[in-house]
């Protein structure tokens with residue numbers, strides 16, 4: 272397992288001239304994760320920011336990625352334009368249009384341009400001469416075909432194509448396109464039947480500042496949308512993009528979780544929230560299944576259950592699975608409804624679905640019931656961790672509030688309660704992982720690797736429930752539990768790393784067998 | 794943009810496009826036109842008089858006009874939902890260019906009565922019928938023309 276399997280693309284440093292066929296924005300068909308062993312160039316002027324990788328040793332489930340601000344993206348575009356314009360002997364404006372029409376694949380553009388220059392220019396809307404010598408002027412006897420104004424002093428504008436309109440109309444046309452229709456790189460000349468693209472110089476000349484800002488923003492957007500190795504962070508209002516070299520075809524072997532600077536963790540493959548250790552295709556299948564079976568699932572994930580002894584209704588109010596019936600004081604496990612005393616140390620019965628006897632399986636009806644039961648077994652645990660994560664968080668928020676009050680009364684200092692936050696964060700992260708281990712397990716076919724996986728799952732689950740339980744202790748006892756809680760927090764984190772490392776290694780090496788076909792990625 | 798709209802209206806009323814009568818729905822509002830379009834000879838709509846509403850948006854001609862058949866019509870490119878909208882070709886904001894004229898839009902609409910565009914149909918079942926069973930299509934189109942577009 273080498274750490275250089277996944278590397279950063281986007282290495283747009285100046286010393287990598289355009290004679291390097293593998294350089295930056297080509298992002299073409301050439302790359303296989305295994306054979307790209309380039310190092311990220313840390314001296315890169317454009318993208319020196321936020322280097323998160325390479326400092327510590329990379330875990331098997333981690334991938335290389337970089338987070339870019341809108342300014343970084345702007346600069347990268349500019350640099351590519353600067354590099355390519357000399358080769359094409361074109362103005363920066365025309366070069367930008369050409370690059371956009373080739374989705375920023377500059378090698379493809381250069382090749383095509385050398386081979387069939389006229390066709391490439393025509394296709395990009397740059398017909399005949401691509402330099403824009405356009406300027407604003409008055410033309411005697413001119414009547415604007417848009418507003419029908421023919422005042423003699425009227426300012427007019429036309430690009431090389433000669434479709435001339437008054438400046439006000441031209442401006443309003445561009446502003447409408449930019450601000451209302453969200454167009455930028457493919458705005459055409461307003462002339463009837465003219466497909467010439469309006470270059471950025473003409474836009475600079477004509478539109479107001481706020482429309483121009485929007486224009487640049489939109490151009491940046493299309494740039495990120497055009498490149499396979501760049502994706503917008505899906506968090507609401509986040510302006511960052513993430514660069515990751517993982518390709519769709521790598522997704523059956525890698526789950527590329529990335530961390531945006533806004534703190535959002537998401538999968539670069541499908542942009543859903545982090546779903547390690549389950550690969551994207553399983554996640555897609557699982558979510559679809561849950562949606563299709565949502566009625567049963569809803570029933571199952573209902574927030575209340577009956578006490579297995581006295582049948583009174585019990586509501587789950589914390590993340591912990593250790594339930595005590597208020598009425599009869601019966602202690603049981605929320606997940607399996609088994610007696611709690613049998614759990615404590617041997618979590619065993621709770622994470623693994625025991626396949627039923629062959630006799631029962633022979634009966635067709637029992638079989639379909641069994642397959643539903645099997646699904647519900649995993650779904651139940653999946654939903655439980657999702658639900659528990661929320662409850663853990665609620666409790667943490669409440670606890671934190673109480674602790675703040677305590678600080679003033681009991682004289683506890685702020686630093687002493689930081690361990691609670693760390694514990695809460697560990698719980699959230701571990702439950703997120705555990706949740707997906709159940710979707711993963713649902714599709715996992717039994718082989719000699721699965722036992723280790725189940726042990727890891729069991730260990731993490733046990734650690735998590737242990738830590739979660741501590742949160743439910745009365746606030747005044749928490750201070751005394753600090754050391755214990757810190758130990759348990761780091762134990763949880765360690766178990767999570769072990770589980771994720773093991774699943775990722777085996778996924779990469781193709782050691783898992785699944786009971787469904789992996790769709791070939793889009 | 795009043796100057797532009799008045800110019801178009803004058804042109805359209807002085808020399809109306811083939812088979813059409815054009816006037817303002819309300820003399821006070823140059824943004825609402827009413828058109829009576831004769832069903833073209835040789836089409837299933839022949840003999841019918843179809844009323845259309847042309848609505849010019851506030852930012853016309855930077856945004857395309859909106860076209861609605863107020864007379865019910867059986868056609869793949871006219872929505873059969875009580876709105877009678879037609880939305881293809883230059884009526885789309887990504888294809889519309891400000892120098893385009895209402896007369897051209899109306900000519901396009903009339904042309905579609907002669908030759909429906911099944912590739913870009915809003916009523917896909919009608920389009921399928923047009924392609925697979927032209928006779929049945931024409932029968933219904935004629936029947937509707939008789940029922941809704943004759944008289945007046």
Ligand SMILES: [Zn+2]
Pocket residue numbers: 415416417418419420436437438439440441
């Ligand atoms: Zn004008």
Ligand SMILES: [Zn+2]
Pocket residue numbers: 430432433434460461462465466467
């Ligand atoms: Zn033009």
Ligand SMILES: [Zn+2]
Pocket residue numbers: 504505506509510511531532533534535
């Ligand atoms: Zn973000």
Ligand SMILES: [Zn+2]
Pocket residue numbers: 538539540541542543546550551554
């Ligand atoms: Zn994914």
Ligand SMILES: [Zn+2]
Pocket residue numbers: 578579580581582583596597598599600601
């Ligand atoms: Zn009970």
Ligand SMILES: [Zn+2]
Pocket residue numbers: 604605606607608609614620621
């Ligand atoms: Zn249990």
